[in-house]
Each structure stands twice: as structure tokens, then as C-alpha cells.
Amino acid sequence: MSELDLTHLEQDVTTVLRDVNQGRFEKSMAGVTAASALLVCAEVYYEHYKGSFGNRLMWSPIVVTPPLVAAAVAGIFSRKIAKTALPAASLLYVFTGLSGLALHVRGVARKPGGWKYARYNVVMGPPVIAPGLFAMVGGMGLLAALVRREGEDR
Template sequence: MSTLEKTIKQDVRAVLRDVNQGRFERSMSGVTAASAILVCAEVYYEHYKGSFSNRLMWSPIVVTPPIVVAGIAGIFSRRAAKTALPVAAGLYVLTGLAGLILHARGVARKPGGWDYARYNLVMGPPVIAPGLFAMVGGMGLLASLVRREGEDE
């Protein structure tokens, strides 16, 4: 077994041990908050380029502060991680799924619609981008489901 394989096995064991001991909930809460800030910045930039032409383009911006606050609170508070974080993360997932539908509709409304997908997928709204938004919410949901350090099994 090579040194790289040994290192990878040790890293996997360390992650699994952290998940088993409950350290993963706090980490995932923090990663969720940080990821939400980054994704929101990217969404704001892209929607700004589109002049926020539809009021629904503000929805990803509006739902970001609650998940950031809940994610940060989840680092320090078990109660916040089990109550506020899943609610905010669920709203984030729903917003991402709604964005997926709206972006697909945006491509369909371009001249030629889906018949010219090779062009419209590049020039229209990015259809898979809202999936990243939903995945960040999924991380928050995952963080709220795993066991916290010191919790009984």
C-alpha cells in the first residue's frame, strides 16, 4: 500500500470518527453559512447583470441572511442547529428548486426556445445554477440531522 493510499485511509477514518463523535454538525453549520454567503454574492452579481428584471430575482438574496444566521448559530447552539437551521435550509432548497424551474422557463422563452438549446442554454439563464443554491440548503439540512458532540446515540 502506497503512502498516498495510507494517508487517504487515515483521512477517511478521521472524517468518519468526527461524524460519529458529533463534530460534523458544527462544521457543516459553519460551511453552510459560509457557502450561502459565497453563493449569494454570485447570484447577486448575475441577477444584477440581468437588472433584476423580475421581482423573483430578489428571492435568493432575501433568503440568504436567515440561513447565514442559523448556520452561525448552529455552530454554538444545539437548539439553533435543530430548529432554525432546518427551517432556513428548507427555504433555501425550495428557493433553489423554484429557480431551477424559472431558469428553465427563461430558456424556453428565448427565441427558438428549447429547439435552439445549444444557443439558448449558453445565452439564457443558467439552468443548473439554482441547483448549487439548493445544494447549500441541503448541506444545512444534513447539518441539522447529524448527531452533535455529547449527544446520546
């Protein structure tokens, strides 16, 4: 990295830290959470559709997305919702992602040869790390609910 790039990076980090300190970060994270949840849900729907929604639990990520998106969007405008509904919906999202992780690990184990043939089964079976992305989006919603809102006292 050149010295100019480092100067810009330092300014960007300073701006983010100032925004967090002044409370602007909460609204931004709520918006990013809503957008990310929609994108992750679309991907999950596509992949589970290819799997014909063979297990009823494959619908759970689709079902928990609208409440998170609604809470995150409302959390941009309402402090009360950002501190109550958003963390509740986010926890549900994290739990769904972690449950998906367990189910995907089980799915790899159930393929012929199970984990003994992990080199093949991890690639051809359910994506083991994909539910982690789902849980991470819920974590972003929790982060948005935990940081200070603009105009609040420290």
C-alpha cells in the same frame, strides 16, 4: 495513486467518519453552510444585477440568505437553533433553489427558438444548473441539522 496517497486518503476518511460518529461534524457543516451561502449569494447577486433584477423573483435568493447564514452561525453555538431554525432556513433555501431551477428552465424556453435551439439558448440564457448549487447549500444545512451533535447520546 501511489500507495502513500492511498494511506493518507484512508486516514482522512477514517478521521471524517470518526468526527461524524463523535458528533463534531454538525458544527463544521453549519459553518460550511454559512460560508457557502454567503459565496453563493454574492454570485447570484452579481448575475442578477447584470440582469437588472428584471423579475422581482430574482431578489428571492438574496432575501433568504441572511436567515440561513444567521441560523447556521448560531447553530454552531446552540444545539437548539441547529435542530430548529437551521433546518427551517435550509428548507427555505432548498425550495428557493428548486424554484430558481424551474424559472431558469422557463427562461431558456422563452428565448427565441426555445429548447429547439438548446445548444445556443442554454449557453446564452439563464444558467440552468446554477440554482441547483443554491439548493445544494440548503441541503448542507439540512445535513448539519440531521447529524448527531457532540456530547449527545446515540
